Amino acid sequence: MTCSHTFPPPITIRMANEKDAEALLAIYAPYVEHTAISFEYQVPTLKEFARRISHIRARYPYLAACQNGTILGYAYASPFHQRAAYSWAAETSVxxxxxxxxxxxxxxxxxxxxxxxxxxxxxxxxxxxxxxNPGSIAFHEKMGYKTAGHFTKCGYKLGIWWDMVWMEKMLSEHPRQPKAFIPVTELEQEGLKPT
Structure with a gap:
């Protein structure tokens, strides 16, 4: 007896790089053009988007979800704020x-x-x-985030004033003396793999 079921190829998560900019920008562009999920008005150029990936990848992970060589989505972290005391906090995007x-x-x-x-x-x-944005709020709540702040009508796009919400999650306890932040490039040199 033969099995007639076929299964989709697995989804893999890997580090993205500047060569992925075109595929990632194709995912991002509709969010800019048709929604207020991104507060950008203009879709970035390919050159600018590749620069952003490179800039983030110098310190933080920038991940792509791939299936059969096609990028289906991406996520990255960036500084919550530039000053040194914020080193243990990051902003996430997906x-x-x-x-x-x-x-x-x-x-x-x-x-x-x-x-x-x-x-x-x-x-x-x-x-x-x-x-x-009920979908994103529900997603972040499912991932363990809680609302930390709500700002009223702070963005204007598509002819509408939009509020903005900050949600937060703690990945661990806050020690009395935290260990130093490690740039992702150092972890990669030690053989880091996303999955």
Whole structure:
């Protein structure tokens, strides 16, 4: 007896780089053009988007979810604030392709991202979310985030004033003396793999 079931190829999470800019920008562009999820008005150029990836990758993880060589979504961390005392806090972002929303890819990306951030000694993760955005709020709550702040009508896009919500999650306890932040490039030299 033969098995007639076919299974989709597995989804893998890997570090993204500047060569992925075109595929990542194709995912991001509809968020800029058609939604207030991104407060950008103009889709960045390919050159600018590649520069952003390179800049973030100097210190933080920038991950891509791939299946059969196609990038389905991405997530990255960036500084919560530039000053030294904020080294143990990072802002998280995730974007998935329009045709794969609700499939669990965002959760896979965030889980891998948080795993790396813990290795970097990051404790607080923070997400800035346009409000209302029930899908993103529910997603972050499912991932363990709680609302930390709500700002009224602080963004104007698509002819509407939008609120903004900050949500936060603690990846570990806050020690009396935290260990030094480790740039992701140092972890990669030691053989770090996202999954």
């Amino acid at each position: 974007y998935v392709g329009e045709d794969v929303r609700g499939t669990g890819i965002g959760a896979m990306l965030y889980e891998a991202l948080e795993s790396i951030l813990k290795k970097q000694q990051v404790i607080n993760v923070n997400a800035c979310i346009t409000y209302p």
